[in-house]
Amino acid sequence: MNAITVKNLRVTLNQELILNDINTVFPSNKITAILGPNGCGKSTLLKIISGFIHKYQGEVLLEEKSLAKIKAKQLAQKIAILPQNPVVPEDLTVEELVAYGRFPYKNIFQANNKDDAAITAWAMEQTSVYQLKKRQLISLSGGERQRAWIAMALCQQPDILMLDEPTTYLDVAHQLEVMQIVKKLNKDSGMTVIMVLHDINHARLYADNVIVLHDHEIFAQGQPEEILSVQLLEKVFNVEAIVYKNEQNSEEIIFPRALLR
Protein backbone atom coordinates (compact mmCIF):
# COMPACT_ATOMS: atom_id res chain seq x y z
CA MET A 1 0.00 0.00 0.00
CA ASN A 2 1.33 3.42 -0.93
CA ALA A 3 0.53 6.51 1.11
CA ILE A 4 1.55 8.86 -1.68
CA THR A 5 2.19 8.22 -5.35
CA VAL A 6 3.99 10.73 -7.58
CA LYS A 7 3.70 10.37 -11.35
CA ASN A 8 5.64 12.31 -13.99
CA LEU A 9 6.09 15.32 -11.73
CA ARG A 10 7.72 18.37 -13.26
CA VAL A 11 8.06 21.75 -11.56
CA THR A 12 9.39 25.00 -12.95
CA LEU A 13 9.56 28.31 -11.13
CA ASN A 14 10.16 31.47 -13.17
CA GLN A 15 11.28 29.31 -16.11
CA GLU A 16 13.87 27.63 -13.92
CA LEU A 17 13.63 23.86 -13.63
CA ILE A 18 13.15 22.76 -10.00
CA LEU A 19 12.07 19.12 -10.36
CA ASN A 20 11.95 16.95 -13.45
CA ASP A 21 10.55 13.52 -14.28
CA ILE A 22 9.83 12.48 -10.70
CA ASN A 23 8.18 9.07 -10.46
CA THR A 24 8.10 7.58 -7.00
CA VAL A 25 5.98 6.17 -4.22
CA PHE A 26 5.98 6.74 -0.48
CA PRO A 27 4.98 3.42 1.12
CA SER A 28 2.47 3.38 3.98
CA ASN A 29 3.64 2.67 7.51
CA LYS A 30 7.28 3.20 6.53
CA ILE A 31 9.83 5.93 7.16
CA THR A 32 11.01 7.53 3.93
CA ALA A 33 13.96 9.92 3.88
CA ILE A 34 14.53 12.40 1.06
CA LEU A 35 18.22 13.18 0.59
CA GLY A 36 20.24 15.30 -1.78
CA PRO A 37 22.56 18.28 -2.03
CA ASN A 38 21.38 21.84 -1.34
CA GLY A 39 19.18 23.22 -4.10
CA CYS A 40 18.29 19.82 -5.57
CA GLY A 41 14.56 20.35 -4.94
CA LYS A 42 14.09 18.29 -1.75
CA SER A 43 12.03 20.87 0.08
CA THR A 44 9.99 21.60 -3.04
CA LEU A 45 9.15 17.91 -3.36
CA LEU A 46 8.02 17.87 0.27
CA LYS A 47 5.92 21.00 -0.26
CA ILE A 48 4.25 19.41 -3.29
CA ILE A 49 3.36 16.13 -1.62
CA SER A 50 2.04 18.03 1.41
CA GLY A 51 -0.24 20.13 -0.79
CA PHE A 52 1.51 23.49 -0.20
CA ILE A 53 2.44 24.02 -3.84
CA HIS A 54 -0.22 23.48 -6.48
CA LYS A 55 1.64 24.66 -9.57
CA TYR A 56 3.14 21.57 -11.15
CA GLN A 57 2.75 19.19 -14.06
CA GLY A 58 2.06 15.55 -13.40
CA GLU A 59 0.05 13.82 -10.75
CA VAL A 60 0.25 13.40 -6.99
CA LEU A 61 -2.07 10.87 -5.35
CA LEU A 62 -2.86 10.55 -1.67
CA GLU A 63 -3.78 6.87 -1.46
CA GLU A 64 -5.92 6.76 -4.63
CA LYS A 65 -7.16 10.34 -4.72
CA SER A 66 -5.61 13.32 -6.49
CA LEU A 67 -4.06 15.63 -3.90
CA ALA A 68 -5.29 18.73 -5.75
CA LYS A 69 -8.91 17.65 -5.24
CA ILE A 70 -8.72 17.31 -1.45
CA LYS A 71 -9.93 20.25 0.66
CA ALA A 72 -7.31 21.95 2.83
CA LYS A 73 -8.86 21.00 6.17
CA GLN A 74 -9.40 17.38 5.15
CA LEU A 75 -5.82 17.22 3.96
CA ALA A 76 -4.64 18.58 7.31
CA GLN A 77 -6.41 15.67 9.01
CA LYS A 78 -4.40 13.23 6.86
CA ILE A 79 -1.05 14.97 6.56
CA ALA A 80 0.79 16.97 9.22
CA ILE A 81 3.87 18.88 8.16
CA LEU A 82 6.50 20.59 10.24
CA PRO A 83 8.35 23.25 8.25
CA GLN A 84 11.83 24.57 8.99
CA ASN A 85 12.22 27.28 11.67
CA PRO A 86 8.65 28.16 12.41
CA VAL A 87 8.12 31.41 14.34
CA VAL A 88 6.27 31.63 17.65
CA PRO A 89 4.55 34.47 19.49
CA GLU A 90 6.55 35.31 22.59
CA ASP A 91 4.09 34.21 25.23
CA LEU A 92 2.72 31.01 23.68
CA THR A 93 2.85 27.95 25.95
CA VAL A 94 3.56 24.39 24.84
CA GLU A 95 0.01 23.28 25.58
CA GLU A 96 -1.52 26.19 23.64
CA LEU A 97 0.71 25.45 20.67
CA VAL A 98 -0.02 21.72 20.63
CA ALA A 99 -3.77 22.40 20.92
CA TYR A 100 -3.63 24.31 17.60
CA GLY A 101 -3.21 20.85 16.06
CA ARG A 102 -6.98 20.44 16.52
CA PHE A 103 -7.63 23.39 14.16
CA PRO A 104 -8.38 21.24 11.08
CA TYR A 105 -11.23 19.52 12.94
CA LYS A 106 -13.04 22.73 13.87
CA ASN A 107 -15.33 25.19 12.13
CA ILE A 108 -15.45 28.84 13.21
CA PHE A 109 -18.14 28.19 15.83
CA GLN A 110 -16.37 25.27 17.55
CA ALA A 111 -13.90 25.56 20.39
CA ASN A 112 -11.72 22.72 21.66
CA ASN A 113 -13.62 20.32 23.94
CA LYS A 114 -12.64 17.56 26.37
CA ASP A 115 -11.81 15.06 23.62
CA ASP A 116 -9.48 17.61 22.04
CA ALA A 117 -7.82 18.17 25.41
CA ALA A 118 -7.28 14.41 25.74
CA ILE A 119 -5.75 14.20 22.27
CA THR A 120 -3.55 17.21 23.06
CA ALA A 121 -2.33 15.50 26.22
CA TRP A 122 -1.68 12.27 24.31
CA ALA A 123 0.33 14.16 21.67
CA MET A 124 2.45 15.86 24.34
CA GLU A 125 3.14 12.52 26.01
CA GLN A 126 4.27 11.00 22.72
CA THR A 127 7.11 13.50 22.46
CA SER A 128 7.74 13.80 26.23
CA VAL A 129 6.75 17.46 26.53
CA TYR A 130 3.76 16.86 28.80
CA GLN A 131 5.66 17.98 31.88
CA LEU A 132 6.60 21.20 30.02
CA LYS A 133 3.04 22.00 28.99
CA LYS A 134 2.71 25.23 30.98
CA ARG A 135 6.11 26.54 29.89
CA GLN A 136 6.46 29.23 27.26
CA LEU A 137 7.97 28.05 24.02
CA ILE A 138 10.66 30.73 24.00
CA SER A 139 11.92 29.49 27.38
CA LEU A 140 12.62 25.98 26.00
CA SER A 141 15.82 24.59 24.49
CA GLY A 142 15.96 23.94 20.76
CA GLY A 143 15.35 20.24 21.24
CA GLU A 144 12.40 20.71 23.57
CA ARG A 145 10.88 23.24 21.20
CA GLN A 146 11.23 20.85 18.26
CA ARG A 147 9.49 18.14 20.29
CA ALA A 148 6.66 20.57 21.04
CA TRP A 149 6.25 21.26 17.31
CA ILE A 150 6.18 17.54 16.57
CA ALA A 151 3.52 17.16 19.27
CA MET A 152 1.43 19.81 17.49
CA ALA A 153 1.72 17.84 14.26
CA LEU A 154 0.68 14.64 16.09
CA CYS A 155 -2.28 16.46 17.58
CA GLN A 156 -3.64 16.66 14.02
CA GLN A 157 -3.87 12.84 14.24
CA PRO A 158 -2.40 12.48 10.78
CA ASP A 159 -1.79 9.29 8.80
CA ILE A 160 1.37 10.85 7.40
CA LEU A 161 3.89 12.96 9.28
CA MET A 162 6.20 15.14 7.17
CA LEU A 163 9.30 16.79 8.58
CA ASP A 164 11.56 19.25 6.79
CA GLU A 165 15.10 18.83 8.15
CA PRO A 166 13.89 18.18 11.69
CA THR A 167 17.38 17.93 13.18
CA THR A 168 18.94 21.08 11.76
CA TYR A 169 20.19 23.43 14.50
CA LEU A 170 20.02 20.68 17.15
CA ASP A 171 22.94 19.21 19.07
CA VAL A 172 23.73 15.48 18.63
CA ALA A 173 21.73 14.33 21.65
CA HIS A 174 18.64 16.25 20.57
CA GLN A 175 19.08 15.00 17.01
CA LEU A 176 18.98 11.41 18.24
CA GLU A 177 16.01 12.20 20.43
CA VAL A 178 14.01 13.47 17.45
CA MET A 179 15.00 10.45 15.35
CA GLN A 180 13.99 8.06 18.11
CA ILE A 181 10.61 9.76 18.57
CA VAL A 182 10.03 9.38 14.85
CA LYS A 183 11.05 5.71 14.90
CA LYS A 184 8.86 5.01 17.90
CA LEU A 185 5.80 6.67 16.33
CA ASN A 186 6.32 4.62 13.23
CA LYS A 187 6.77 1.35 15.15
CA ASP A 188 4.01 1.81 17.74
CA SER A 189 1.25 3.35 15.68
CA GLY A 190 2.37 2.56 12.15
CA MET A 191 2.59 6.23 11.22
CA THR A 192 3.93 6.94 7.75
CA VAL A 193 6.86 9.35 8.03
CA ILE A 194 8.40 11.35 5.20
CA MET A 195 11.33 13.56 6.07
CA VAL A 196 13.97 15.63 4.36
CA LEU A 197 17.33 14.83 5.93
CA HIS A 198 20.89 16.02 5.55
CA ASP A 199 22.54 13.36 7.66
CA ILE A 200 23.29 10.26 5.56
CA ASN A 201 23.78 8.13 8.65
CA HIS A 202 20.44 9.12 10.15
CA ALA A 203 18.85 7.99 6.91
CA ARG A 204 20.76 4.70 7.03
CA LEU A 205 19.85 4.03 10.65
CA TYR A 206 16.25 5.21 10.81
CA ALA A 207 14.71 5.13 7.34
CA ASP A 208 13.13 2.12 5.62
CA ASN A 209 13.15 3.78 2.24
CA VAL A 210 15.34 6.49 0.75
CA ILE A 211 14.91 8.82 -2.21
CA VAL A 212 18.05 10.58 -3.39
CA LEU A 213 17.62 13.67 -5.56
CA HIS A 214 20.38 15.06 -7.73
CA ASP A 215 20.21 17.74 -10.42
CA HIS A 216 16.43 18.04 -9.97
CA GLU A 217 15.84 14.35 -10.73
CA ILE A 218 15.69 11.13 -8.78
CA PHE A 219 19.18 9.69 -8.72
CA ALA A 220 18.35 6.56 -6.75
CA GLN A 221 15.61 5.16 -4.55
CA GLY A 222 15.26 2.06 -2.43
CA GLN A 223 16.49 0.58 0.83
CA PRO A 224 19.09 2.76 2.51
CA GLU A 225 21.74 0.08 3.05
CA GLU A 226 21.62 -0.80 -0.64
CA ILE A 227 21.75 2.61 -2.22
CA LEU A 228 23.58 4.85 0.25
CA SER A 229 27.01 3.77 -0.88
CA VAL A 230 30.43 5.33 -1.22
CA GLN A 231 29.83 5.58 -4.97
CA LEU A 232 26.57 7.47 -4.45
CA LEU A 233 28.24 10.00 -2.18
CA GLU A 234 30.92 10.52 -4.79
CA LYS A 235 28.48 11.15 -7.61
CA VAL A 236 25.77 13.08 -5.76
CA PHE A 237 27.64 15.04 -3.13
CA ASN A 238 31.07 15.05 -4.73
CA VAL A 239 32.79 13.75 -1.61
CA GLU A 240 35.10 10.86 -0.89
CA ALA A 241 33.66 8.61 1.82
CA ILE A 242 34.71 5.65 3.94
CA VAL A 243 32.44 3.00 5.44
CA TYR A 244 33.03 1.96 9.04
CA LYS A 245 31.43 -1.12 10.49
CA ASN A 246 30.44 -1.41 14.14
CA GLU A 247 31.80 -4.85 15.13
CA GLN A 248 29.21 -5.40 17.85
CA ASN A 249 25.96 -4.92 15.91
CA SER A 250 27.25 -4.78 12.35
CA GLU A 251 25.76 -1.29 11.85
CA GLU A 252 27.58 0.64 9.17
CA ILE A 253 28.25 4.32 9.12
CA ILE A 254 29.50 6.40 6.25
CA PHE A 255 32.08 9.06 6.95
CA PRO A 256 32.53 11.76 4.27
CA ARG A 257 36.30 12.23 4.41
CA ALA A 258 37.26 14.75 1.78
CA LEU A 259 35.94 16.87 -1.08
CA LEU A 260 36.53 15.51 -4.54
CA ARG A 261 37.96 17.90 -7.08
Added chain:
Amino acid sequence: MKQIQNKKCGMPIALWRILILAVLTILLVISLLVSISQGAVHIPISDIIAAFSGNTGINSQILLNIRLPRALLTILVGMNLAVAGAILQAVMKNPLADPHIIGISSGAGIAGIFIMIVVPQYSFLITPVAFVGAMAAAISIYILAWKNGIKPLRIILAGVAVASFIGAGISALLILYSDRVHGALMWMVGGFAARSWVHVHLILPYTIIGIILAMLFTRHLNVLQLGDEIAKGLGMNVERIRIFLTAIAALLAASSVAVAGLLGFVGLIIPHTARLIIGSDYRFLLPASVLLGGAVVALSDTVARCAFAPLELPVGIFMAILGAPFFLFLLRRQL
Protein backbone atom coordinates in the same frame (compact mmCIF):
# COMPACT_ATOMS: atom_id res chain seq x y z
CA MET B 1 5.99 40.11 27.16
CA LYS B 2 8.15 37.95 29.34
CA GLN B 3 6.32 39.29 32.36
CA ILE B 4 3.29 37.22 31.43
CA GLN B 5 3.95 34.15 33.53
CA ASN B 6 1.85 31.04 33.68
CA LYS B 7 0.56 32.11 36.99
CA LYS B 8 0.05 35.65 38.05
CA CYS B 9 -0.48 36.51 41.70
CA GLY B 10 -1.04 32.80 42.30
CA MET B 11 -4.03 32.42 39.96
CA PRO B 12 -4.30 30.49 36.70
CA ILE B 13 -3.67 32.45 33.54
CA ALA B 14 -7.25 32.11 32.23
CA LEU B 15 -8.68 33.60 35.43
CA TRP B 16 -6.09 36.38 35.31
CA ARG B 17 -7.11 37.25 31.76
CA ILE B 18 -10.79 37.34 32.66
CA LEU B 19 -9.96 39.60 35.59
CA ILE B 20 -8.10 41.97 33.25
CA LEU B 21 -11.10 42.07 30.91
CA ALA B 22 -13.34 42.89 33.89
CA VAL B 23 -11.01 45.73 34.93
CA LEU B 24 -10.96 47.06 31.36
CA THR B 25 -14.76 46.99 31.26
CA ILE B 26 -14.87 49.08 34.44
CA LEU B 27 -12.31 51.43 32.90
CA LEU B 28 -14.53 51.85 29.85
CA VAL B 29 -17.57 52.70 31.99
CA ILE B 30 -15.52 55.20 33.99
CA SER B 31 -14.26 56.77 30.75
CA LEU B 32 -17.81 57.17 29.55
CA LEU B 33 -18.87 58.84 32.80
CA VAL B 34 -15.85 61.16 32.85
CA SER B 35 -16.40 62.02 29.22
CA ILE B 36 -20.06 63.01 29.69
CA SER B 37 -19.54 64.89 32.94
CA GLN B 38 -16.55 67.01 31.89
CA GLY B 39 -16.65 69.94 29.51
CA ALA B 40 -17.55 73.61 29.28
CA VAL B 41 -20.34 72.92 31.76
CA HIS B 42 -19.50 70.50 34.53
CA ILE B 43 -22.37 68.10 35.04
CA PRO B 44 -22.47 66.30 38.40
CA ILE B 45 -23.31 62.60 38.65
CA SER B 46 -26.69 63.40 40.22
CA ASP B 47 -27.69 65.32 37.08
CA ILE B 48 -26.49 62.44 34.90
CA ILE B 49 -28.81 60.10 36.79
CA ALA B 50 -31.59 62.65 36.56
CA ALA B 51 -31.13 63.01 32.79
CA PHE B 52 -31.47 59.28 32.26
CA SER B 53 -34.58 59.15 34.39
CA GLY B 54 -36.51 61.63 32.30
CA ASN B 55 -35.42 65.05 33.58
CA THR B 56 -35.52 67.71 30.83
CA GLY B 57 -33.45 70.50 32.40
CA ILE B 58 -30.62 72.28 30.57
CA ASN B 59 -27.99 69.86 31.89
CA SER B 60 -30.05 66.94 30.64
CA GLN B 61 -30.28 68.57 27.22
CA ILE B 62 -26.51 69.05 27.05
CA LEU B 63 -25.99 65.52 28.23
CA LEU B 64 -28.37 63.66 25.95
CA ASN B 65 -27.95 65.72 22.79
CA ILE B 66 -24.29 66.73 22.90
CA ARG B 67 -22.15 64.87 25.42
CA LEU B 68 -23.59 61.38 25.23
CA PRO B 69 -23.57 60.95 21.43
CA ARG B 70 -20.05 62.34 21.29
CA ALA B 71 -18.82 60.07 24.09
CA LEU B 72 -20.42 57.01 22.49
CA LEU B 73 -18.94 57.96 19.15
CA THR B 74 -15.43 58.26 20.60
CA ILE B 75 -15.85 54.82 22.16
CA LEU B 76 -17.09 53.21 18.95
CA VAL B 77 -14.32 54.81 16.87
CA GLY B 78 -11.72 53.70 19.42
CA MET B 79 -13.06 50.14 19.30
CA ASN B 80 -13.09 50.07 15.50
CA LEU B 81 -9.58 51.38 15.07
CA ALA B 82 -8.15 49.16 17.82
CA VAL B 83 -9.69 46.00 16.35
CA ALA B 84 -8.65 47.02 12.82
CA GLY B 85 -5.05 47.44 14.06
CA ALA B 86 -5.09 44.14 15.96
CA ILE B 87 -6.33 42.28 12.88
CA LEU B 88 -3.84 43.94 10.53
CA GLN B 89 -0.94 43.14 12.84
CA ALA B 90 -1.73 39.43 12.54
CA VAL B 91 -2.59 39.26 8.83
CA MET B 92 0.28 41.51 7.73
CA LYS B 93 2.66 39.88 10.21
CA ASN B 94 3.75 43.33 11.19
CA PRO B 95 3.83 44.91 14.63
CA LEU B 96 3.63 48.35 13.03
CA ALA B 97 0.57 47.64 10.91
CA ASP B 98 -1.92 50.33 11.84
CA PRO B 99 -4.65 51.42 9.43
CA HIS B 100 -3.36 54.99 9.59
CA ILE B 101 0.36 54.33 9.11
CA ILE B 102 0.04 51.90 6.22
CA GLY B 103 -2.41 54.00 4.25
CA ILE B 104 -5.69 52.11 4.67
CA SER B 105 -7.20 55.07 6.50
CA SER B 106 -5.80 57.40 3.84
CA GLY B 107 -7.57 55.31 1.21
CA ALA B 108 -10.81 55.77 3.11
CA GLY B 109 -9.87 59.42 3.69
CA ILE B 110 -9.37 60.40 0.06
CA ALA B 111 -12.66 58.76 -0.86
CA GLY B 112 -14.37 60.59 2.01
CA ILE B 113 -12.82 63.96 1.20
CA PHE B 114 -13.77 63.56 -2.45
CA ILE B 115 -17.39 63.06 -1.46
CA MET B 116 -17.30 65.88 1.10
CA ILE B 117 -15.89 68.60 -1.08
CA VAL B 118 -16.57 67.57 -4.67
CA VAL B 119 -19.97 65.86 -4.55
CA PRO B 120 -21.40 66.78 -1.13
CA GLN B 121 -24.92 65.87 -2.27
CA TYR B 122 -23.90 62.20 -2.02
CA SER B 123 -22.62 62.45 1.56
CA PHE B 124 -24.95 59.62 2.65
CA LEU B 125 -22.66 57.31 0.65
CA ILE B 126 -19.59 58.30 2.62
CA THR B 127 -19.09 55.01 4.53
CA PRO B 128 -19.39 52.57 1.62
CA VAL B 129 -17.22 54.79 -0.57
CA ALA B 130 -14.65 55.11 2.23
CA PHE B 131 -14.67 51.31 2.51
CA VAL B 132 -13.94 50.98 -1.20
CA GLY B 133 -11.06 53.45 -0.78
CA ALA B 134 -9.70 51.55 2.22
CA MET B 135 -9.93 48.19 0.44
CA ALA B 136 -8.24 49.62 -2.68
CA ALA B 137 -5.37 50.89 -0.51
CA ALA B 138 -5.06 47.51 1.27
CA ILE B 139 -4.99 45.58 -1.99
CA SER B 140 -2.41 47.97 -3.46
CA ILE B 141 -0.20 47.37 -0.42
CA TYR B 142 -0.45 43.59 -0.85
CA ILE B 143 0.28 43.77 -4.57
CA LEU B 144 3.26 46.09 -4.06
CA ALA B 145 4.66 44.06 -1.16
CA TRP B 146 4.00 40.58 -2.51
CA LYS B 147 7.05 38.63 -3.51
CA ASN B 148 6.99 34.93 -2.62
CA GLY B 149 4.89 35.67 0.43
CA ILE B 150 4.53 38.54 2.83
CA LYS B 151 7.52 40.09 4.54
CA PRO B 152 6.88 42.56 7.38
CA LEU B 153 9.41 45.11 6.18
CA ARG B 154 8.07 45.20 2.60
CA ILE B 155 4.52 45.64 3.91
CA ILE B 156 5.49 48.69 5.92
CA LEU B 157 7.48 50.22 3.06
CA ALA B 158 4.69 49.60 0.56
CA GLY B 159 2.22 51.00 3.10
CA VAL B 160 4.23 54.17 3.62
CA ALA B 161 4.50 54.59 -0.16
CA VAL B 162 0.76 54.10 -0.62
CA ALA B 163 0.03 56.49 2.28
CA SER B 164 2.20 59.26 0.83
CA PHE B 165 0.81 58.72 -2.67
CA ILE B 166 -2.73 59.08 -1.36
CA GLY B 167 -1.61 61.99 0.82
CA ALA B 168 -0.55 63.80 -2.35
CA GLY B 169 -3.97 63.12 -3.83
CA ILE B 170 -5.69 64.53 -0.73
CA SER B 171 -3.49 67.67 -0.87
CA ALA B 172 -4.34 68.12 -4.54
CA LEU B 173 -8.06 67.90 -3.78
CA LEU B 174 -7.72 70.42 -0.94
CA ILE B 175 -5.88 72.88 -3.17
CA LEU B 176 -8.22 72.47 -6.14
CA TYR B 177 -11.27 73.08 -3.96
CA SER B 178 -9.65 75.50 -1.51
CA ASP B 179 -12.91 77.41 -1.07
CA ARG B 180 -14.58 74.41 0.59
CA VAL B 181 -11.76 72.96 2.67
CA HIS B 182 -12.53 74.13 6.19
CA GLY B 183 -14.55 71.07 7.21
CA ALA B 184 -12.14 68.79 5.41
CA LEU B 185 -9.15 70.32 7.18
CA MET B 186 -10.56 69.51 10.61
CA TRP B 187 -11.41 66.08 9.32
CA MET B 188 -7.82 65.46 8.18
CA VAL B 189 -6.44 65.39 11.74
CA GLY B 190 -9.35 63.44 13.16
CA GLY B 191 -11.71 64.79 15.75
CA PHE B 192 -15.19 64.70 17.18
CA ALA B 193 -16.26 68.35 17.18
CA ALA B 194 -20.00 68.78 16.57
CA ARG B 195 -20.72 65.08 16.25
CA SER B 196 -24.22 63.92 17.03
CA TRP B 197 -26.51 60.91 17.14
CA VAL B 198 -26.52 60.79 13.32
CA HIS B 199 -22.87 59.80 13.41
CA VAL B 200 -23.45 57.23 16.13
CA HIS B 201 -26.11 55.58 13.99
CA LEU B 202 -23.77 55.74 11.01
CA ILE B 203 -20.93 53.79 12.66
CA LEU B 204 -22.77 51.50 15.11
CA PRO B 205 -23.82 48.73 12.67
CA TYR B 206 -20.27 48.48 11.29
CA THR B 207 -18.81 48.26 14.78
CA ILE B 208 -21.20 45.48 15.78
CA ILE B 209 -20.78 43.45 12.58
CA GLY B 210 -17.02 44.01 12.42
CA ILE B 211 -16.36 43.00 16.00
CA ILE B 212 -18.61 39.93 15.85
CA LEU B 213 -16.91 38.73 12.66
CA ALA B 214 -13.46 39.41 14.11
CA MET B 215 -14.33 37.48 17.29
CA LEU B 216 -15.42 34.48 15.20
CA PHE B 217 -12.00 34.41 13.59
CA THR B 218 -9.81 34.75 16.68
CA ARG B 219 -8.46 31.21 16.28
CA HIS B 220 -7.56 31.95 12.68
CA LEU B 221 -5.72 35.07 13.86
CA ASN B 222 -3.89 32.97 16.45
CA VAL B 223 -2.82 30.42 13.87
CA LEU B 224 -1.75 33.15 11.42
CA GLN B 225 0.68 34.38 14.08
CA LEU B 226 2.55 31.09 13.68
CA GLY B 227 3.37 31.94 10.08
CA ASP B 228 1.85 31.05 6.72
CA GLU B 229 3.42 27.61 6.46
CA ILE B 230 2.06 26.40 9.80
CA ALA B 231 -1.32 27.94 8.99
CA LYS B 232 -1.42 26.13 5.64
CA GLY B 233 -0.29 22.91 7.27
CA LEU B 234 -3.23 23.20 9.67
CA GLY B 235 -5.58 23.38 6.71
CA MET B 236 -6.21 27.11 6.61
CA ASN B 237 -6.79 28.73 3.24
CA VAL B 238 -4.31 31.46 4.12
CA GLU B 239 -4.81 33.76 1.13
CA ARG B 240 -8.59 33.71 1.37
CA ILE B 241 -8.61 34.26 5.14
CA ARG B 242 -6.08 37.06 4.81
CA ILE B 243 -8.21 38.93 2.27
CA PHE B 244 -11.36 38.37 4.32
CA LEU B 245 -9.78 39.59 7.56
CA THR B 246 -8.22 42.59 5.77
CA ALA B 247 -11.70 43.45 4.48
CA ILE B 248 -13.07 43.38 8.03
CA ALA B 249 -10.23 45.65 9.18
CA ALA B 250 -10.81 47.98 6.22
CA LEU B 251 -14.53 48.13 6.99
CA LEU B 252 -13.85 49.00 10.64
CA ALA B 253 -11.26 51.61 9.69
CA ALA B 254 -13.37 53.11 6.91
CA SER B 255 -16.47 53.49 9.06
CA SER B 256 -14.48 55.28 11.74
CA VAL B 257 -12.79 57.52 9.15
CA ALA B 258 -16.26 58.38 7.83
CA VAL B 259 -17.38 59.77 11.19
CA ALA B 260 -14.16 60.97 12.83
CA GLY B 261 -11.72 61.68 10.02
CA LEU B 262 -8.13 60.51 9.86
CA LEU B 263 -7.55 59.68 13.50
CA GLY B 264 -4.13 58.04 13.71
CA PHE B 265 -2.17 55.75 16.00
CA VAL B 266 -5.13 54.25 17.89
CA GLY B 267 -4.73 51.01 15.92
CA LEU B 268 -1.05 50.96 16.83
CA ILE B 269 -1.04 51.89 20.51
CA ILE B 270 -4.08 49.97 21.72
CA PRO B 271 -3.40 46.43 20.42
CA HIS B 272 0.20 46.62 21.62
CA THR B 273 -0.73 47.81 25.06
CA ALA B 274 -3.40 45.12 25.23
CA ARG B 275 -0.78 42.55 24.14
CA LEU B 276 1.53 43.67 26.92
CA ILE B 277 -1.09 43.22 29.61
CA ILE B 278 -3.07 40.20 28.39
CA GLY B 279 -0.78 38.31 26.00
CA SER B 280 -1.00 37.50 22.32
CA ASP B 281 -3.91 35.02 22.36
CA TYR B 282 -6.47 36.78 20.16
CA ARG B 283 -9.40 35.24 22.04
CA PHE B 284 -8.45 37.63 24.85
CA LEU B 285 -6.40 40.20 22.96
CA LEU B 286 -9.29 41.22 20.72
CA PRO B 287 -11.84 41.91 23.49
CA ALA B 288 -9.12 43.67 25.49
CA SER B 289 -8.37 45.89 22.46
CA VAL B 290 -12.08 46.65 22.05
CA LEU B 291 -12.45 47.77 25.68
CA LEU B 292 -9.14 49.61 25.90
CA GLY B 293 -9.64 51.29 22.51
CA GLY B 294 -13.02 52.66 23.55
CA ALA B 295 -11.72 53.88 26.90
CA VAL B 296 -8.53 55.51 25.61
CA VAL B 297 -10.16 57.42 22.76
CA ALA B 298 -13.02 58.60 25.01
CA LEU B 299 -10.57 59.84 27.65
CA SER B 300 -8.23 61.40 25.06
CA ASP B 301 -11.11 63.27 23.48
CA THR B 302 -12.19 64.53 26.89
CA VAL B 303 -8.68 65.80 27.58
CA ALA B 304 -8.42 67.36 24.10
CA ARG B 305 -11.78 69.04 24.69
CA CYS B 306 -11.03 70.39 28.16
CA ALA B 307 -7.27 71.03 28.33
CA PHE B 308 -7.32 74.33 26.44
CA ALA B 309 -10.96 75.25 27.02
CA PRO B 310 -12.69 77.13 25.56
CA LEU B 311 -10.47 76.21 22.59
CA GLU B 312 -11.00 72.61 21.51
CA LEU B 313 -8.08 70.59 20.15
CA PRO B 314 -8.90 67.82 17.66
CA VAL B 315 -8.17 64.53 19.43
CA GLY B 316 -6.09 63.45 16.42
CA ILE B 317 -3.37 65.90 17.42
CA PHE B 318 -3.40 64.51 20.93
CA MET B 319 -3.21 60.91 19.67
CA ALA B 320 -0.28 61.80 17.41
CA ILE B 321 1.61 63.30 20.35
CA LEU B 322 1.13 60.02 22.21
CA GLY B 323 1.49 57.78 19.17
CA ALA B 324 4.63 58.95 17.42
CA PRO B 325 6.97 58.22 20.35
CA PHE B 326 5.18 54.89 20.85
CA PHE B 327 5.81 54.03 17.19
CA LEU B 328 9.52 54.73 17.63
CA PHE B 329 9.57 52.63 20.79
CA LEU B 330 8.09 49.67 18.88
CA LEU B 331 10.45 50.21 15.99
CA ARG B 332 13.46 49.92 18.30
CA ARG B 333 12.06 46.98 20.17
CA GLN B 334 10.63 44.75 17.45
CA LEU B 335 12.11 45.30 14.01
